Amino acid sequence: MSALCRWRCGVALGLAMILLLACAVGGVALGAPPRGVAVLYPETDPPYRQIFADLLAGIEQGLSAETVRTRSLSDPPDVAALRRWLDQQAPAVVIALGRVPTETYEHIGRKTPHVVGALDASPQTHPHVAGVGLAVDPVLLFATLQQLAPAKRRVWVVFNPAYDRWLIDLARIAATARGLELEPLEAGDLRESAQQFLRILKTADPATDALWLVADAGIIDSETILPLVIEKSWQRRLLVFSNSLLHIQRGVLFALYPDNVPLGRRLAELAARALRTPEAPARIEVLRAVKRALNLKIAAHLDLTLDRDVERQFDWVLPVW
């Protein structure tokens, strides 16, 4: 190699080093680029602890290629500590699980896109936010209804239009597609819902009608309306189904409830999509990752004939006794 060539190589190497140094200094000056996904979840006691553990497991499965960092928040949370943690981690996407992490993160007001899960959120209450609510997809509900009671033609439902109109819109489509008639009744509070439920329980035809209980504590609480509905429906042999696991123990025929690991994976998919295309429109979607529970005692009371294959398709079956 000639001296000129050696000189040129040396100059090129020096320029490369200067460039690398400049890039490093520039990187520090401009701030580190966002990286990874941060998951915020609440500090809870059993049985909720297992639910969030399953959700975290699903998220980590779905984001195996990404860096996932988790942080639990107490109630009330330490907002300043959360700010410092977020500053240190600089996540590109935040997954907020449950009420406290979601409210806290929204209170902080970061621009970082976030995904909401394990919360009874709706597009009406959380517009432009990606996530999965606790409202089960009506398609799945109606499919299960027709599987267990094919004779049912009409579904009654009481809902709060301030929160669940979007769900009723979806349900109306799903019902039409399934050949069912949806009879939604609006109620703003428990008093109105009590009147609506009493009206349904008086007028509904047990032979063809079924009652759908949405998971809204403002419409149906477990201490007042639910006992009333269960008692009256039992008396009238009216089929009642729900999307709350708690209702199955109280006396509804079947209920669909979240399958938490697949739900976590779905949340991970939404987070990955937000990583890839942060500008894409976001929306709370219905819950499709579900398990199914069946109360055979109610089925027997309703004179429903269910074979073993049908029973095996349910994840949790309450026996007759």
Next chain:
Amino acid sequence: MVKVRTSIGRGFAACSFRRQLTVLSSLGLWGLALAIALASSGFLAWRLESLALTLLGEVTGQLANESRLVFLESSASALERAAQIAAFPGVRQAALLKPDAKPWVTSPGADPWPPVPPAREGRSRATLIHEDHDGWYFSAPVRTGAEEVSPMVARNETQLLGYVVVAWRKAPLTQWRTWLFVLNGSIALMLAVGIFAALQGFLRRLTGPLDQLVGVMQRIQAGACGVRAAIAGPAETREIGRVFNDLLDRLEQHRAALEQHRAVLESEVVMRTQDLSAARDLALTADRYKSAFLAAMSHEMRTPLQTIIGYTQEGEKQLKFLEGDADPVILETLADYFGIVLGASDELLLRINQVLELAALEAGQRDVVLEEVDLPRLVDEVVAALKLHAARNRNRVDVICEGERHVEMDSDKLRQIVRNLLDNACKFTHDGTVRLQVRAGNGMLSIEVADSGIGIPEDQFPLIFEPFRQVDMSDTRRYGGTGLGLAITKSVCQLLGGTIAVDSTPGVGSRFWVAIPLPVRL
């Protein structure tokens, strides 16, 4: 009031030990029982009331929770619910109120309701809103919403549906309170009775020995002998009994020793009295013998002596008839012999007379014969009689006689006093001066004889007036005499009611003075 209290206090203090303890313990026990009954029943009643209020609040809250559906239904069901609550045990009346706290439905026959305060935080927290003589009024809000908010629920809206007001009766609690007081009082009373009975037994055991000891003391005070206290009871009482018995033993020992000593003394007194009587009788006998002896001596000695003197004087007279016939030298020698015999006889007679005189004085056989005495004349006669004696020791005798000339006096005894004092002074003074001073007046006769003789040691002053005593009692004494002169002088002075005294300095001289009150009292 104070006097009554003081008298009660004194009366109580005068009671027996056991009675005082009984009264005090009784008062203490009854007071304790009453205090325990009051305190325990009061505390239990307070605690019971607080527990009852808590329980009634909980029950009211539960009734309100169970009434939630009623608030979502019709007034008819609400009225029925109010009646159901009013039929609950212990409930006097019940009411359901609207969310604005205005009455909605009330149980039949319900009185007007007190104002209901605003609902508190919490789901069904019941509050005591009013209390009267018959009951407590609890108000519990009726709300919707979950007790436990799920961490997956975004909305937990609660809604106030109204209030349930329940009036609870106080009567059951009042009955419980009364029953508690009676029960506690009975238990405390029974305990007090039991403790009192046990205390009485204990006091009886404690004070019984003391009472027995007091009884023994009273018997001893009444004169009982040989009685002893029983050694029983507590340690202190046993010790008291032991000490008391020991004291009694010692007292009886001392008493026996005293009795024995008294008997010995009495026997000794008897014996001594007998000895003294014998001694007295012996002395009297001896005195009688002495007097008889002296009387005999007076006769038996003086008679021959008078004979000697008489015949000697006669012989001396006969010598004068022989002057010129006999050898003058022989005559002179005989005359000297006669003179010596006469002198010795006179001396002997004088001493015999002194002994007899002293004996007569001690026997009280001398009487005082008062007569008018010419003092200067008597003094001159005495001085003249002793002039030879004074000259023998080359003494000068000075005589001073002052005052009244005549006094009522026994002249023989006065003469005897003056002669003895002058005789002594002349005997113990050589080449000196003897001064006699006699003064009568102002109810006193004083006689003073002073000399410049050998003097008398002061320690001998008491002795010189004793019979047969002289200052120099040695075998080689210089001065003769019987030693009776001053003893006789003192006796005579005393017989006349006077006194005699002496003052002397050895080597310088002596001074005797006699004071006899006048007139002489017989």
